[in-house]
Amino acid sequence: AQSVTQLDSHVSVSEGTPVLLRCNYSSSYSPSLFWYVQHPNKGLQLLLKYTSAATLVKGINGFEAEFKKSETSFHLTKPSAHMSDAAEYFCVVSDHTGGFKTIFGAGTRLFVKA
Amino acid sequence: DARVTQTPRHKVTEMGQEVTMRCQPILGHNTVFWYRQTMMQGLELLAYFRNRAPLDDSGMPKDRFSAEMPDATLATLKIQPSEPRDSAVYFCASGLGTGFLVEQFFGPGTRLTVL
Numbered sequence: 001a002q003s004v005t006q007l008d009s010h011v012s013v014s015e016g017t018p019v020l021l022r023c024n025y026s027s028s029y030s031p032s033l034f035w036y037v038q039h040p041n042k043g044l045q046l047l048l049k050y051t052s053a054a055t056l057v058k059g060i061n062g063f064e065a066e067f068k069k070s071e072t073s074f075h076l077t078k079p080s081a082h083m084s085d086a087a088e089y090f091c092v093v094s095d096h097t098g099g100f101k102t103i104f105g106a107g108t109r110l111f112v113k114a
Numbered sequence: 115d116a117r118v119t120q121t122p123r124h125k126v127t128e129m130g131q132e133v134t135m136r137c138q139p140i141l142g143h144n145t146v147f148w149y150r151q152t153m154m155q156g157l158e159l160l161a162y163f164r165n166r167a168p169l170d171d172s173g174m175p176k177d178r179f180s181a182e183m184p185d186a187t188l189a190t191l192k193i194q195p196s197e198p199r200d201s202a203v204y205f206c207a208s209g210l211g212t213g214f215l216v217e218q219f220f221g222p223g224t225r226l227t228v229l
Contacts, residue, residue: 034217043118043205043220090157094216102147104157 002027004093006105014113019063019078021108023091026072033074034092035065038107044090050074061085086112116140118208118221126227132194135224138187139208145216146189147207148174148181151223157205163189196228 007022025031032051036044048059055067065076074091091105119138127133139146148160161171166183174181178200180192193200203223209216 036218036220043222044207044218045220046217049217102159104149104159106156 002031002093002095002103004091004103004105006089006091006108008108009106010109010111012111012113013081015083016080019076019081019085019110021076021089021091021110023074023076023105024072025074025091025093027093027095029095031093031095033065033067034094035059035063035074035076036090036092036104037087038090039087047076047089081110081112083112083114086110118206118219120204120206120221120224122224123222124225124227126229127196128229129197130195131228132192133196133200133226133228135191135204135206135226137189137191137206137208137221139189139206140219141187143208143210143219145209145211146183147209147218148189148191149205149207150202151205152202160191160204193226196226198228201226201228 004025013019030052034049035047037047038044047063048057048065050057050067058064063078065074067074088107088109090107094102121136145164147162149157150160151157158173160174161181162169163183178193183189203225205220205223207218207220209218
């Protein structure tokens with residue numbers, strides 16, 4: 001069975017410092033992995049996706065994530081946080097287990113301090 | 115700038131009433147998803163369609179919820195009768211692709227409150 005665990009419900013960083021949002025997954029098959037961002041009272045927007053090509057994936061707004069199969073992780077990083085990055089971030093795993101299944105993590109709320 | 119639209123954006127209704135939420139996917143997208151988001155449960159996939167055919171609605175309470183795609187430009191999610199526990203934000207998303215390699219574009223959501 002597939003699952004996704006976001007290890008931190010809240011992360012707080014200062015503007016200009018690095019961001020690390022952690023995600024671990026389990027999947028019976030080679031999964032596709034995504035990160036989405038949700039700003040307050042908005043829908044979700046795709047940041048980046050991994051689909052078995054390069055293990056280091058670059059997304060929008062300076063975010064990137066590295067797929068590490070041995071660690072079953074797909075952590076999201078950004079070298080320097082901006083105030084506009086404050087939002088909720090969701091890690092998502094999709095595979096063909098029992099038909100198409102997509103599972104969202106519980107989300108990590110990122111706070112950025114001035 | 116193509117985007118998914120959802121109507122209504124907000125709905126307040128009384129328990130027992132029928133609620134219909136509508137979604138217009140991005141033109142040309144062949145896959146449509148319905149999600150529900152609550153503080154307690156997070157984001158839950160309710161149903162999804164490919165080429166207008168329902169492929170998986172196992173996340174949806176069958177006794178009161180129904181999802182349809184009357185045509186390629188309209189997806190509906192209906193709750194009848196509604197209950198207070200249905201209060202949530204309902205998101206529609208659309209995408210283009212096959213299998214699970216679908217990048218999903220989300221609508222702004224419908225915030226439903228059932229009193």
